[in-house]
Amino acid sequence: MTDRSVILMAAADSIERDRLRDQVDDLTTEVVRVEVVSGPAELRARLQELSAAGTVVPLVIIDEELESADGEMHSAATEVGAAVLQRSSPSAAAELEMARKRIRRLQRTFFGDSGLSDDEVEEAMIEEIDRALDHPERVVYPPGTILLEENQPVDGIQIVMAGRVRLFRHVEGHDVIFHSRTAGRIVGLSATALRQPAAFTAQAVTELTAIPVSFEQLETALQKSQSLSIHLVDVLVRSLARRNLRTVEQRVHIDRLARELAVERDQLANALARLEQAQTRLIESEKMATLGQLVAGVAHELNNPVAAIERGADFLTEDIERLSAVHPRSDVVLASLERARTQAPLATREERELRRDLATELGDGALADRLVGLGIHTGAGAADLLEGLSEAERDARLDEMELYYRLGRSVRNLRSSASRIASHVKSLRSYARADREKRTDVSIEEGMEESLMLLNHKLGDIELVRAYSAVPPMTGFAGELNQVWTNLLSNAIQAMTDTGTLTVATRAPDPGHVEATITDTGPGIAEEDLARIFDLHFTTKEGRVEFGLGLGLTITRDIVERHNGTIEVESRPGQTTFRVTLPVDGVDATEHATKD
Structure with missing residues (x-):
């Protein structure tokens, strides 16, 4: 065989391989196209058409490959291509493998890639x-x-x-x-x-x-x-x-952060509210400290004049008694002075009844009026004073007795006022030393009475009922507790305006506790306000500002709690009761300082 023959044979072989490769590509493309919309039967028919058109694909090979593929199109197409190449050119193995991979890839949808990462x-x-x-x-x-x-x-x-x-x-x-x-x-x-x-x-x-x-x-x-x-x-x-x-993960994260932020916001709001309360209490404490200093100064300044008035009243009483002793009718004069100093003032109604009864007994209304004014309420007393006197002598004696009676009454009022001022000074001192006093035995009844003394001018026509039971003294701070009683009593009086009944009571519910109740007959507290009356800045007084020593129910509750006690309120129309329960042992001084 000549070189030319070899070259021609090689060229022919190359041309044949190229032709077969093109046929395989065409076949593969057609298989894929048919595969997308058809099944094995349609694929068989199309391959037969290709064979009839001149493509070198023996029908027997098609039948064998389709049957061996068990209806799987990718196997049929691959095996058909393999049969063509194997019967035509063993050197086309690489093209066969590439065709096989391409057909497999084309036969997969993206759901077929679900197993891949x-x-x-x-x-x-x-x-x-x-x-x-x-x-x-x-x-x-x-x-x-x-x-x-x-x-x-x-x-x-x-x-x-x-x-x-x-x-x-x-x-x-x-x-x-x-x-x-x-x-x-x-x-x-x-x-x-x-x-x-x-x-x-x-x-x-x-x-x-x-x-x-x-x-x-x-x-x-x-x-x-x-x-x-x-x-x-x-x-x-x-x-x-x-x-x-x-996005879902971020939304979940954002929701979690939002919840955490809401919690932190609530905590911050609570902290801010507590800070505002602490600030308000600090301001109140500073006010009370300043007020305490003022009260201490006022009490000190009042103490000396009051003492002088009390001593002056004593001296005046003694001097009047000495002057009366040398009076020709000293027994009558001294008796008039004594009646004026010791007899309690009569109510208007009672005085009117006494005058009417004495006028009936004496038959002289004008004389009865003068005698009752001198503290003489019976016909026997009138006879002792006026028996045997002419009308002119009687009038002269009555004029003289009225003069001494007025002196005695003035001395009585002077001593009573001095004693009252001294009591006020004592009460003021208890407030002034509230922040620096020591823990002592405290009488609840005495504290109530001191507070009532301070508020007596506000009572007016309000009826005061005392229902004190025998209770043991408790250990605590008298000045602070007096602030509690003063505030509760002041609120009760204000609630009743001008008339009503104020009831103050104490009792021992058990051996370890004492209880004080303050009840008024005012309009009561609305049910929706009961849960808020101890809140800072909350008031039912319609914005009215009152000057006094009360610190508000918030401070009242704080003082009670610092004494390890409780304060409760019950209210309905026509009756409101504040109940303060305190332990007899009270509060330890160290614990009290820590709570402050």
Whole structure:
């Protein structure tokens, strides 16, 4: 065989291989097309048509391959191609294997990739793009390079081969960085597929090796490789799924943060409220400290004049008695002085009844009026004073007795007023020393009486009922407890305006406790206000400001609680009762200081 013959045979063989390769490609394409819409029967019919048209595919081979494939189209197409190549050219093994892989890939949908990881699907897509574009150039980007810029047009994708990318958006002057899972190996795919501006900025964190693929190149690759379309859809679906999952996770995270923030906000609001209460109490304490200093000064200044008045009243009484002793009718004069000093003032109604009875007995209304004014209420007393006197002598004696009676009454009023002022000074002193007094045995009854003394001018026509039981003294701070009684009594008096009944009672509910109740017959406290009356700044007095020593029910409750006691209120229309229960042992001084 000559060289020319060899060359011709080789050329013929090459031409035959090329022809057969083209036939295999055509066959593969047709198999895939038919596979998408048909089953094995349609595939058999189409292969028979190809054979009848001149394609070298023996029918017996078709029957054998279809039967051996058990109806699986990818096996039929692959085995048919293999039979053609094996019977035509053993050197086409590489083309056979490539055809087999392509057919397998084409036969998968993106649901068929469910067993692959995200990285594996992206890798398959990258391989298809790389193959379809004949291995395009790799580009190396330095750290900090902007690959995409938010709100700017995107004309292609970046396939990251090595390095890291971060995604972020610029929001109100700050960069909001996306979760690291958001940035995959294919950057800009969603924007490119949707032909929309970039939703974020993509920046190289490290040195980056990437394959830039334009939109036109991507279209070319999709036309060359049908499997690329499947992988592209799969990658897009998975990307959207990741973003949706991340959105759900972020929403859950935001909800959790919102709940935590709400709790912290409530805690902050409570802390702020407590701070405001503490500040108000501090201001009240400072006011009371200042008031205490003023009261101490006033009490000191009043103490000396009161003492002088009391001594002067004593001296005046003694001097009047000495002068009366030398009077010709000293016994009558001294008796008149004594009646004026010792007899309690009569109520108007009682005085009117006495005058009427005496006028009936004496038969002289004018004389009865003068005698009752001198403290003489019976006919026998009148006879002792006026018996044997003429009318003129009687009038002269009555004039003289009235003069001495007025002197005695003035001395009585002077001594009573001095004693009253002294009691007020004592009460004021108890308030002045409230912050610096020592723990002592405290009488609840005495504390009530001191507070009633301070508020006596407010009682007016209000009836005061005392219902004290024998209770033991308790250990505590008298000044602070007097503030409690004064505030509760003042509130009760104000609630009744001008008339009503104020009842003050004490009892021992058990050997370890004492109880004080203050009840008024005012209009009562509305049910919706009962739960709030101890709150700071809450008042039912319609904004009226009263000057006094009461510190409000909040401070009242605090004082009671510092003494380890309780305060309760019951109210209905026509009756309101505040009940204060205190332990007999009271409060330890160290514990009291700690609570303060």
